[in-house]
Amino acid sequence: MPAAAPARTGVWLIGARGSVATTAVAGCAAVAAGLRPATGMVTETDAFTEAALPPLGTLVFGGHDTLDCPLPKRAEALADQGVLPHGLADAVRAELEAADREIRPGGPLPGDTRDEEELIEAFAADIRAFVRANGLARAVVVNVASTEAGPGDGTLPPSSLYAAAALRADCPYVNFTPSTGLHHPALAAEAEAGGLPYAGRDGKTGQTLLRSVLGPMFAQRALTVRAWSGTNLLGGGDGAALADPRAAAAKNAGKERVLADTLGTVPEGGTHIDDVPALGDWKTAWDHIAFDGFLGSRMTLQTTWQGCDSALAAPLVLDLARLLARAHETGLAGPRPELAFYFKDPDPGAPAALGEQYAQLLSFGRLLAGER
Amino acid sequence: MPAAAPARTGVWLIGARGSVATTAVAGCAAVAAGLRPATGMVTETDAFTEAALPPLGTLVFGGHDTLDCPLPKRAEALADQGVLPHGLADAVRAELEAADREIRPGGPLPGDTRDEEELIEAFAADIRAFVRANGLARAVVVNVASTEAGPGDGTLPPSSLYAAAALRADCPYVNFTPSTGLHHPALAAEAEAGGLPYAGRDGKTGQTLLRSVLGPMFAQRALTVRAWSGTNLLGGGDGAALADPRAAAAKNAGKERVLADTLGTVPEGGTHIDDVPALGDWKTAWDHIAFDGFLGSRMTLQTTWQGCDSALAAPLVLDLARLLARAHETGLAGPRPELAFYFKDPDPGAPAALGEQYAQLLSFGRLLAGER
Amino acid sequence: MPAAAPARTGVWLIGARGSVATTAVAGCAAVAAGLRPATGMVTETDAFTEAALPPLGTLVFGGHDTLDCPLPKRAEALADQGVLPHGLADAVRAELEAADREIRPGGPLPGDTRDEEELIEAFAADIRAFVRANGLARAVVVNVASTEAGPGDGTLPPSSLYAAAALRADCPYVNFTPSTGLHHPALAAEAEAGGLPYAGRDGKTGQTLLRSVLGPMFAQRALTVRAWSGTNLLGGGDGAALADPRAAAAKNAGKERVLADTLGTVPEGGTHIDDVPALGDWKTAWDHIAFDGFLGSRMTLQTTWQGCDSALAAPLVLDLARLLARAHETGLAGPRPELAFYFKDPDPGAPAALGEQYAQLLSFGRLLAGER
Amino acid sequence: MPAAAPARTGVWLIGARGSVATTAVAGCAAVAAGLRPATGMVTETDAFTEAALPPLGTLVFGGHDTLDCPLPKRAEALADQGVLPHGLADAVRAELEAADREIRPGGPLPGDTRDEEELIEAFAADIRAFVRANGLARAVVVNVASTEAGPGDGTLPPSSLYAAAALRADCPYVNFTPSTGLHHPALAAEAEAGGLPYAGRDGKTGQTLLRSVLGPMFAQRALTVRAWSGTNLLGGGDGAALADPRAAAAKNAGKERVLADTLGTVPEGGTHIDDVPALGDWKTAWDHIAFDGFLGSRMTLQTTWQGCDSALAAPLVLDLARLLARAHETGLAGPRPELAFYFKDPDPGAPAALGEQYAQLLSFGRLLAGER
Structure with a gap:
């Protein structure tokens, strides 16, 4: 059979x-x-x-x-x-x-x-x-x-x-x-x-993926994140769709939720999504994180993620x-x-x-x- | 009493x-x-x-x-x-x-x-x-x-x-x-x-701290890290001490062990520690990670960590x-x-x-x- | 006398x-x-x-x-x-x-x-x-x-x-x-x-200063800039003033004029000015420049300028x-x-x-x- | 005729x-x-x-x-x-x-x-x-x-x-x-x-091209460059050839000459050339420039150049x-x-x-x- x-x-x-x-x-x-x-x-x-x-x-x-x-x-x-x-x-x-x-x-x-x-x-x-x-x-x-x-x-x-x-x-x-x-x-x-x-x-494909490991790192090390700012550059259909501020707002809400949930507070700073048609489906996301260390020393971490969204x-x-x-x-x-x-x-x-x-x-x- | x-x-x-x-x-x-x-x-x-x-x-x-x-x-x-x-x-x-x-x-x-x-x-x-x-x-x-x-x-x-x-x-x-x-x-x-x-x-204070959260991220997402390269710039006593290649080798061994342990493989790329007295105790660490995504697409992550070592x-x-x-x-x-x-x-x-x-x-x- | x-x-x-x-x-x-x-x-x-x-x-x-x-x-x-x-x-x-x-x-x-x-x-x-x-x-x-x-x-x-x-x-x-x-x-x-x-x-103190030397470089080398995107993070009084979109527009007009004048064209991309009070008078400006080289190869330059505005x-x-x-x-x-x-x-x-x-x-x- | x-x-x-x-x-x-x-x-x-x-x-x-x-x-x-x-x-x-x-x-x-x-x-x-x-x-x-x-x-x-x-x-x-x-x-x-x-x-194709416009900028603005450090990552034949320290030394001499000639002094810091075969002909060059502004304020510029060498x-x-x-x-x-x-x-x-x-x-x- x-x-x-x-x-x-x-x-x-x-x-x-x-x-x-x-x-x-x-x-x-x-x-x-x-x-x-x-x-x-x-x-x-x-x-x-x-x-x-x-x-x-x-x-x-x-x-x-x-x-x-x-x-x-x-x-x-x-x-x-x-x-x-x-x-x-x-x-x-x-x-x-x-x-x-x-x-x-x-x-x-x-x-x-x-x-x-x-x-x-x-x-x-x-x-x-x-x-x-x-x-x-x-x-x-x-x-x-x-x-x-x-x-x-x-x-x-x-x-x-x-x-x-x-x-x-x-x-x-x-x-x-x-x-x-x-x-x-x-x-x-x-x-x-x-x-x-x-x-x-x-x-969660890029910037937010990163945030979901970096946020816990700062929290676990008891380092105080003062400001977390980000800019996303992307073209393609997604870039165009997100050029609509209401669509971008929906997307950013998710991005910032990850920070709030992992850090326990909402730091200063916002996130931009820019439509840059020249980049096509290739996305660049830059994050700038200002944090305080021991005795109030001012430190920063920057990340640049370059990936293909699809x-x-x-x-x-x-x-x-x-x-x-x-x-x-x-x-x-x-x-x-x-x-x-x-x-x-x-x-x-x-x-x-x-x-x-x-x-x-x-x-x-x-x-x-x-x-x- | x-x-x-x-x-x-x-x-x-x-x-x-x-x-x-x-x-x-x-x-x-x-x-x-x-x-x-x-x-x-x-x-x-x-x-x-x-x-x-x-x-x-x-x-x-x-x-x-x-x-x-x-x-x-x-x-x-x-x-x-x-x-x-x-x-x-x-x-x-x-x-x-x-x-x-x-x-x-x-x-x-x-x-x-x-x-x-x-x-x-x-x-x-x-x-x-x-x-x-x-x-x-x-x-x-x-x-x-x-x-x-x-x-x-x-x-x-x-x-x-x-x-x-x-x-x-x-x-x-x-x-x-x-x-x-x-x-x-x-x-x-x-x-x-x-x-x-x-x-x-x-x-584990800076670059390696970062690596200990980024390495697992790549591994958990089944993304193939092809090369992980890093440069540390620092002055102060530690910068001078690590200008001795044997001391730097001891330090780098630890840095690269974290990658091997979290990624499961040793990627290409090395790590430099440069003595830059002008920076004093403030350390800048740049990492460049080349990884493959789905279907072999080439992507990168870069991080710049600027902190005070002490x-x-x-x-x-x-x-x-x-x-x-x-x-x-x-x-x-x-x-x-x-x-x-x-x-x-x-x-x-x-x-x-x-x-x-x-x-x-x-x-x-x-x-x-x-x-x- | x-x-x-x-x-x-x-x-x-x-x-x-x-x-x-x-x-x-x-x-x-x-x-x-x-x-x-x-x-x-x-x-x-x-x-x-x-x-x-x-x-x-x-x-x-x-x-x-x-x-x-x-x-x-x-x-x-x-x-x-x-x-x-x-x-x-x-x-x-x-x-x-x-x-x-x-x-x-x-x-x-x-x-x-x-x-x-x-x-x-x-x-x-x-x-x-x-x-x-x-x-x-x-x-x-x-x-x-x-x-x-x-x-x-x-x-x-x-x-x-x-x-x-x-x-x-x-x-x-x-x-x-x-x-x-x-x-x-x-x-x-x-x-x-x-x-x-x-x-x-x-x-012209920071990002635009840089642009006034990088723009000519691309033009003189006949490299085609496709997109030039920028984000400025700053606190202090200037950060707050520039959080007003009309004030930011005045500032950005100057920033983009430099590109148009040095490149001979206006590339895609915009410039953000974000008020991040935690940074005080210390400004971080990130620029991402996507350009075409010979035979249409896609290249990028990124710059990060960290300076004290005053x-x-x-x-x-x-x-x-x-x-x-x-x-x-x-x-x-x-x-x-x-x-x-x-x-x-x-x-x-x-x-x-x-x-x-x-x-x-x-x-x-x-x-x-x-x-x- | x-x-x-x-x-x-x-x-x-x-x-x-x-x-x-x-x-x-x-x-x-x-x-x-x-x-x-x-x-x-x-x-x-x-x-x-x-x-x-x-x-x-x-x-x-x-x-x-x-x-x-x-x-x-x-x-x-x-x-x-x-x-x-x-x-x-x-x-x-x-x-x-x-x-x-x-x-x-x-x-x-x-x-x-x-x-x-x-x-x-x-x-x-x-x-x-x-x-x-x-x-x-x-x-x-x-x-x-x-x-x-x-x-x-x-x-x-x-x-x-x-x-x-x-x-x-x-x-x-x-x-x-x-x-x-x-x-x-x-x-x-x-x-x-x-x-x-x-x-x-x-x-002069990448990092040194950049240096030949950034060096003059610092000099013309009377900003004191304290340290200029760089790392190049590249694969391909050039990456392998430059893994030979003597070949790299020849290349670096040219890179540093541009700084000396445009700045009028030789700043601290060195330049690395790393062979990273995974990158093939695509080169990433990171520069970190520590400079002093007015009244000794400490500032930095970082550049990342990603281009195809050929x-x-x-x-x-x-x-x-x-x-x-x-x-x-x-x-x-x-x-x-x-x-x-x-x-x-x-x-x-x-x-x-x-x-x-x-x-x-x-x-x-x-x-x-x-x-x-």
Whole structure:
């Protein structure tokens, strides 16, 4: 009797034609095929070999987007910017094309006359169709769309429409952006009752990652941080989206929360996010930390982080999709503060220091393994 | 019946007229008198209120040094360099003079004809006399002298002579420098048999402190560090001492050990220590870390740490003296890897990540409290 | 017959109790007395020995301010922040007190019912009285007050009232700030007719100084600057004043003009000025320059400038007062683009590269010498 | 009657298979064909349109090298490292192959029994044959080989053998490296008598370029530089060559000469060159400058330059070849201090500040135009 084909797991990306999504799809294929090492994927380290996560080769990608640039073309453009290695887009063209075929139009677009309920239902139908057509065990919905401005007038912002669709389609949900998503009051009851695991929000990829180890260092050493100032320079879609002060405010709230939580106080200083199109997807983040040492001596630490935003985010997206898929499989539901390691603004109850978050993540991995 | 005077604890500093020692003596007095906050002293945080550590006001300072500049004058010079706040030397002049009276000539000086045994015995006699004359419950010996070149010809280097004297005088011992101290094979048996707690070596005050949180961050995120390069610029006595390549080698070994231990591999790149007298006691450390992200994307992190070496070291010296004094009081003996938080090259068995070291330190504090 | 006492020259400071003014008064006294070297004063270099500038010891200080903190106390506060060396305030107390006695209330303060004409006349009367009472050959008026928001409703902003008063009192005028000063259309005719030399505006002390040498470097090497982004962190009065976006806009216009003038294009990127009170008068300016090299290779330069704003500005203020006093003596009138070396936004006709500005300054020095 | 074909000019590269040479050959072809802008080439700016320099399309490349990797393959490898844009090697394959055919074996290789005279004659014969076979008007010899250790035992180092061959073949000579080249005493008389223009040495591409504008800035502002420290991290062939302390010493001498010449004093501090293979051809240079401002205030400037070494060097190599070819055509001979703009260690008589060097270069361009 032939062995059954392994179960396949869906990853439904909101913003499926963006840089992060394209990098995740291309990268998953490249790593699964052994073309590239799994650098940046924590779920591929030894600590997770027993966690029974869905193998990379069993992930199936689809998603919503309001743009219509084909994924292979998007991947070529990313290669020209140095985000993807040259030749990779060609090597994984089949996988990019397969994912491209599973992308459905997002919304609402200008002129769209559907009301909230109609949009949610349409999105949920797309997701259900994806799961059914591909014979998937389940699909995890991950929001990697551009940051939207904070909620305003009581209507559901697009990120929350998609989150509601995920609940309706019975899918675990990850919010990798600072957008509202499942954090909308109108969705709270449904999220709680849904029996689905979810996690968020706002992926911790660069400056905030650093802050989550430096803040605890100052606190543990009893050094008094007087001012923590930061500037982020980035281009790409994210740079443009964050040029909207309301979007930037949402992002900065997460950045500064990490400081408050790890330092125990809110130091002076602010954080800028500047749109610099010339930098493309390459982000530079400068932090200047003024702190007092013994007897009031004035000291400083400066950090400059230069990274490719999509390459930092994509492996975390793959990690989260796998972890939530397995959590769903084992019957876990509700918010997962054990995944705080990945987020600027994690679910309540999580520690703020990266080291402790990592310890919780390892525990979570053991929990997933144990329930196998 | 009047209350008994509280027990007093000695802190015997090898290098007692150096910047670190002077800052420790002046700072202890200033903090004990409420003139300055206890910034940088972990033992003054809430976590240690139950640990029954000797209060700062009960510490009595003395030590060995081969120089003879009076401590009050040394403190004035440090104030001129901005290491100590102006006016502080005057405010704690009595305490500086008291410590100054307890400093004995170190050695061996050129022309000194005493052999190793005679030197050890002379040093031990000085320490015993200090304890007796001041009616101390005990004294902790702390090496804060300039880094000496690595051991060479089988003879005991000065740092080991002092360490042997500490054992002989029945004193707990801390090696805050990369010098050999108690790590000499000739002292191993005696250290083990002595029933004394000891800790070391090489205080972790700046660049290595940073590395002990950044290294784990890269490892936990599965980011591949390809090269970690560093340059330290500093003047003062330490800059001059470390201009000796053999002394610098001892220091660098500690710096690079932290990388190897936290990253799991030894990345490319080296570390320079440059003597720049113009900088005085103010140290600038630049680190450049080249790492690979997902799909081999090339990223970098740079850090610039600008701090005052003595102000970084002095509160740690006070912490260590208090912790080892209390450990001795409770009967603990042998190496204390629980104090790895403070050292570049801690005693075996300690974790390498600062967060875990901090957790162990807190446990140690609870242990000390429990044995009260 | 006794030799005549040397002529004395007045320096009338608008903002006479501010950090820059206090540093200029104290520093002039210290350098004149030989207590400190003339670091940062270009007019004390060999190139100006023949220029017949008024000796530092013959300068007499006075000015307007709306605050009333005595200069000696202000100097003590600056010493506590590390802006002035300790002990200096005491050493030059007599000179600080003398200047303090010559400071008159500025305005208009809230509730002041005087109209523009009355204010100008009152200020001019103060200046004339200062010149007469001290038997001065002349006085140079220098605006070192906090940056004011850009001009708005057609009324004269305070900086222009003071500038008009300088004209009326027949005094050369320097605008060391980005405020309007003499650049107000209502003052144009009077400035031209006045027969007085004047110069401005906005002292070039840190980030813009750097840009005035780096911009030409990129241009001369035919390297294409794609984006030039900057962040300034500073506290003190200037930090607070520049937290007003309109004041910051005035300052940034000067900063970006230097780039446009030296690069020939306006690159992407903006400049932030952040008020960080914890930094006091110590300013940190970070610049990130993304440029293209041969064949489109992407390169970057980053600079971090850490300086004390008042200590950077004060020697330039003294330079300018001396140069304009001598220019007045030799009969020069009108705008002095030869002093572009000192300004972000110099008078028309000046080159933008610091090297060329320096060459013009040297020529100007020879001109002043020749007309002796 | 058909127009005569334009004269063609040879560029004979010592180290013709290295990164700089490969980039120069590929880049020249790309710019000549209009595929890429001439970023970084000063001779392509408007200031040189009248200078009658040989057009890029008329340059013919050849050279010596001891390696045998074909240029097209070398170009592919550079593209993989991000030094050359992807696709460029293919687009200019014909030109790379043409240059490849003109590369002759260098020497002496191990086991080579030829004496100095034989080597010089062999090299000169290669160059003469190149000129003759290609019907060139002239050829300029440019040394872009790896830095060799300083001269030792009186024998001619390889760079001097090649320089002697250039003289013998009647070719203008450029030394773009810190190697000895024409600076050997044994070649002095011949160089002087040769009637050939020559220039050198050691191209100024990054850290020293910066120093040549920052040094003058400090000097012109009368700010006292107390210490100037630097660290260079680079991989590639140059990184490996400079890991030899003697080669690094040669390079550093040039770097520090610029400081001494522009500051008028030699500040404290040294410069490190570290071989970090992981960085490939991408160089990071960090400088830390401690300077005193007014009244002794302690300030610092830090710069971090991140550039691609070959992309910085190649356009300067093309500039120099064209300028010396035209100088030769107009009959100019001897050292050309007017080209100091390009060198760390220029010919005697040149100014040290980049701005003045640029002015001299422009004058030189006018001279070349005038003699047309």
